[in-house]
Amino acid sequence: MEPPIPVLPGTLDLLILKAVSLSQEHGYGILLRIEQISGGALSIEQGALYPALHRLEHQGLLAGEWGVSENNRKARFYSLTPSGRKRLKDDSAGWERIVTAMSAALRATAEGIE
Amino acid sequence: MKWPRWFKGSSHSSLDEEMQFHIEQHAERLMRGGCTREEAMRKARLEFGSVASYREDCRQSKGLAFLDQLRADLQFAVRILRKQPGLSATAILFLAVAVGANSAFFAFVNAYGLRPLPIQGADRHFDLLGENNKKERIFRFSKPQYEALRGQAASAAQLYSLERSTLPLVEERIRRAAVEVVSENFFPLLVGTPNPDGAVLSHAGWKRLFHRDPQIVGRRVRLGSNFFTISGVAPESFTGVEAVIPDFWIPHSLRPLVAAPQLPEDLQVGGILEPGVPLEQARARLSAGIQSLSEGLPEDERIQALNAESRKVVSRDDEPNGLVVGIAAFPFVLLLVVACANLASLYLAGASSRQRELAIRIAIGANRWRLVRQLMTEALLLAVIGAVAASMLAVGSLQSLQSFLFQLVTRFGMNFVPVSPDWRIFAVSLLLAVLSALLFGLLPSLEATDSVREGRPSVMARSSRPTLMRRGLLVTQTASSLVLLVLAGVLLENANHFDNMNPGFALDGLFDSDHDGELRSYSNRLEALPAVIAVTGVGRVPLRGIMERRTATIGGKQARLFHNYVDHRYFETMQIPLVEGRNFTLAEAHNQLPVAVISEATSKRFWPGRSAIGQSFRFEGSPQLYEVTGVARDVVNSFFFIGLDPTFVYLPAVAGSAEIRSLIVRARQVDARFVGELQRLCLSVTPQSYCEPGSMTGIAWMQRLPVHIASQVATALGVLSVVLSCVGLYGVVAFLVERRKREAGIRLALGASRANVMLAMSSPSVKSLLFGIGVGLLPCFVAAKFAESAVAYLRLSQPLVFVGAPLLLLVVGVAAALLPARRAASVDPSQTLRHD
Known part of the structure; x- marks a missing residue:
């Protein structure tokens, strides 16, 4: 297995929004979910998750509330707010465009640009 | 200094709990992979990273860092202010005096132009005025007119009427009593009490005429030839609807005892709009039967139009009040400008002597904005303390200011609505002080941190010449002080001129008798x-x-x-x-x-x-x-x-x-x-x-009084501004001298005379002083020319004032600059050169 790659700067927010959109999760759950949906290819600096979560909550994209975890521990759960859902949609589309453009650019050959 | 807990962020512990949960979850996962508990916890913590640093990041993302920094700034500001007690005390004193003078001025504007009338529904109160065919205003209405208007106004507004007269209050002595005969609905409408059956004494009248006699209610007093029973004393807060408080309110039913019935009534009419009725609607309603109001009256007494003019405060709008207040406020504002320019100079001196501190802070990563904020916090802290001192000064001096300014009316036995303090005075003090702080704090902060922007945060930066800004401030304060001095001089000169003017006939023993x-x-x-x-x-x-x-x-x-x-x-x-x-x-x-x-x-x-x-x-x-x-x-x-x-x-x-x-x-x-x-x-x-037998001496005094009051106020402001300027100048030169001690030492060591050194130390400031005097004289001349054409009889061309005021300022200013410069000249070269 290839070693996981660190997330690109600026993409952590998008990944968090995506992970939370799938199900309501606590911080550690979000970390696991990202690892899972990226097939283990993306690794996140664990602590860096929390400033990002709080920033998104402060911006009103996430809603956090205290609940009980599967092993009966007190944990803070995050879910997507309507504006978070909209942001996820917009940013996903934006990401698709970047990827398409980048791929096209990187696939270009010397003959192609003649 | 202790701060309440909430100040240092309340989400602190819950965040820790959240991260702790994360670490434990991760450790459990690692334990399932075969680690021992201790091993798992250690690894989990390691992989998580620094909890403290992420906590700080979280606070930053929530904007809490701002509060933390503010707290630090404040704490540091308090420390700095305590470390420079001289500068802090001077700044607070300057602010207290300059802002206090402005707040006291404002107190008068507040009492007459801002505070609501002390009546029910003050915000719906209006005056009713008529207009004749020559567009002249009619202020008084006859009884039949009032009755007709009252009928027309019904359901849109309730009208009341009052008629003023002056009666002799006959006791052992005969004294003047101001009386308002008021309509039956005056008290029910404006105060909410029933119409009295006897005379109501105002609080001011109770105090002036009866020395607060507690047994006054029920007593019979003689006004003119008739006796009235006093049915009550109004509370101090109820001063009626005018600036002059009457001594008695007498219900209309007793009017025959006040004036002969054959004398036609001369009524001032006001009203309160019914809730929700716009003024315009009431006016239209009142104007409906306007023609029938004036039948049989001479042409110029006929009412051609009616105006309902909203009046929520004591003062009326129709006089050119705004202009008068603006002109009167000018010297006060100028004093504030002088204080601000001085504070800015002092503050600039203080800030640039902290170059080293600022440089260190930049070296450890502060940006310029952060430093400016620190310096501004100090200025604002000073402003708040200054504002408190200023409002105390203003409120404390109101009583004596009032009796000084109103001596004319009190001497003639009139009661004026008192200028009492309220929260607005503090609000204005705070506002002015904060504005001043922005003025005197921001520019120097920018200047002091200027070197940062240019990327030379040098500890050894030691520019000792006054910068452009420093010179600008000196010029501003000198020019403003000069304007105030000239104003005071002109008014004093005129007051003096009036005093010495002989009317041409002997005033002593002369009385007029209305x-x-x-x-x-x-x-x-x-x-x-x-x-x-x-x-x-x-x-x-x-x-x-x-x-x-x-x-x-x-x-x-x-x-x-x-x-x-x-x-x-x-x-x-x-x-x-x-x-x-x-x-x-x-x-x-x-x-x-x-x-x-x-x-x-x-x-x-x-x-x-x-x-x-x-x-x-x-x-x-x-x-x-x-x-x-x-x-x-x-x-x-x-x-x-x-x-x-x-x-x-x-x-x-x-x-x-x-x-x-x-x-x-x-x-x-x-x-x-x-x-x-x-x-x-x-x-x-x-x-x-x-x-009232008016002595002609008294009448002459009355004529001269406004000029006397104006000249005394202007003199006080002028003297204050010169004192502030000199203290500021002294401070700035003292600071420059302190920084140039080494230079002075070198000069002395190289054989310069003491006089030379003193000159070198003070000449830049004196140059600014001279320049400021020139700048200040210019608007004085322009204003004098303008005033000469506007006020025909003002004496303005006295060379004494236009030469004397600049000279006075120059002499005092040079003295203030030379005093600290002398210290530089007396340094011991061997001492200063060893220094640093």
């Missing part, structure tokens, strides 16, 4: 008093205002002549000598024959170089030719600021004719006994009017 009744018999009874030397009848009393003017054809020219009607005893009573010709005789005065005595100036102007006796003139619109029989010496008839009358014509009439409206009495001896005698005589002739 009288509503028949003047001729009254005049005879006055003359019978043993102390009276002479009595004369006049149309208008001299010095009581500007005399009337009429266009005349005189000496072949058209001119507007000041004139007055007087009887044959006028010149004798007033002791105005005739320089030529003769006075008119009793017969001429009695028959109002076309003869006249003219003033010397009039004679010289229209018949220069020859005698005016026997010459004649004619008033416009009248065929009668007046013949000049005598020429009287020039006197001041109108205002001291106008001076000797430029023209004056005395026309004959006697007491009993419509032209003669007042009497002037010359008495041998004027004392309280004589005044009492006069009042009793007056009471016996016309019991329903208060006769």
Whole structure:
């Protein structure tokens, strides 16, 4: 297995929004979910998750509330707010465009640009 | 200093809990992979990273870091302020004085122009005014008009009426009592209490006339010839609807006891809009039957239009209040500018002596904004302390300021709405102080941190010359101080000039006596008093205002002549000598024959170089030719600021004719006994009017008083601004000297004389001082030219003021600069060179 790659700067927010959109999760759950949906290819600096979560909550994209975890521990759960859902949609589309453009650019050959 | 817990972020512990949960979850997962518990926890913590650092990041993302930094800034600011007690105390003192003066000024504006009237529904209160065919305003309505208007207003507004008069309060002494006869609904509508059945005493009247006698309610007092039962004392907060508080409110049902029933009522009308009714609707409703209001009245008394003018405060809008307040506020604002410029200089000095500290902070990663914020926090902290001191100063001095400014009205027994303190004064103090702090703090902060922007945060940065900003500040404060000084000088000069002006007749022993009744018999009874030397009848009393003017054809020219009607005893009573010709005789005065005595100036102007006796003139619109029989010496008839009358014509009439409206009495001896005698005589002739024998000395004093008050206020402001300027200048030069001690040492070591060193130390500041004086003189000259054309009789061209004020400022300023410079000259070179 290839070693996981660190997330690109600026993409952590998008990944968090995506992970939370799938199900309501606590911080550690979000970390696991990202690892899972990226097939283990993306690794996140664990602590860096929390400033990002709080920033998104402060911006009103996430809603956090205290609940009980599967092993009966007190944990803070995050879910997507309507504006978070909209942001996820917009940013996903934006990401698709970047990827398409980048791929096209990187696939270009010397003959192609003649 | 202790801070409440919430200040350091409340989400602290929950965040820790959240991260702790994460670490434990991760450890459990690792344990499932085969690690021991300790091993798993250690690894989990390691992989998580620094909890503290992420916690800080979280706070930052929530904007809490700002609060943390503010707390740190404040704490640091307190420490800095305590470390420089001299600078801090000076700054607070400056702010207290300059902001306090402005707040005190504001207190007056507040009391009359901002604070709501002390009545129910003050925000719906309006005055009703009429307008005649010449667009002149009609302020008073008759009883039938009021009744008709009240009917029309129904359901849109409720009208009330009041009628003012002055009655003698007869006890052992006769005193003046201001009375408002008010409509039956006045108290129910405006206060919410039932209509009283007797007289209501105002709190001010209770205090002034009865010394707060607790047994006053129920007592009967004599006003004029009738007795009134006092049915209550109004609370101090209820001062009525005007700036002058009456002593008594008397219900309309008792009006026959106040004035003879045959005297028509002269009503001032106001009202309260019904809730939700716009003013315009009430006005339309009131104007509906406007034609029928004025049937049978003379043309210029007929109401052509009605205006309901909203008035929520004591002062009316119709006077040019805004302009007057603006002009009066100007010197106060200027004082604040002087204080700000000074504070900025001092603050700049303080900040640049902290170059080293600032440089260190930059070295460890602070950006410029962060430093500016630190310096601004210090300025704002000073501002808040200064604001508290300023409001205390303003509120503490209100009482004495008020009695100083209102001495005119209190002397005549009138009560003015008191200027009492309220929260607005503190709010304004705080606002002004914070604005000042922004002014005096921001510029120096930017300047002091300027080196950062240019990327040379050098610990050794030691520019010792005054920078452009420092020079600019010095120039500003000097110029502003000069403007204030010149203003004070001009007013003082004028006040002095009025004081020394001789009206041309002896004021001592002269009284005017207003009288509503028949003047001729009254005049005879006055003359019978043993102390009276002479009595004369006049149309208008001299010095009581500007005399009337009429266009005349005189000496072949058209001119507007000041004139007055007087009887044959006028010149004798007033002791105005005739320089030529003769006075008119009793017969001429009695028959109002076309003869006249003219003033010397009039004679010289229209018949220069020859005698005016026997010459004649004619008033416009009248065929009668007046013949000049005598020429009287020039006197001041109108205002001291106008001076000797430029023209004056005395026309004959006697007491009993419509032209003669007042009497002037010359008495041998004027004392309280004589005044009492006069009042009793007056009471016996016309019991329903208060006769106030106005001494001419008092009238002259009254004329001079406004100029005196203005000059004293301006002088106080001028002196304050010069003191502030000098303290500031001293501080700045002292600071520069401190920084240039080494230079002074080197100069001395190289053989410079002490005088040379002193000059070198103080000359940049003195240059700015000189420049500031030049800058300040310019607007003074412009304003003087402007004022000279606007106010015809102001004396402005005194070289004394325009030379004296700059000289004074220069001398005091140079002294303030040389004092610290002397210290530089007395340094020991070997000491200073070893320093640092």
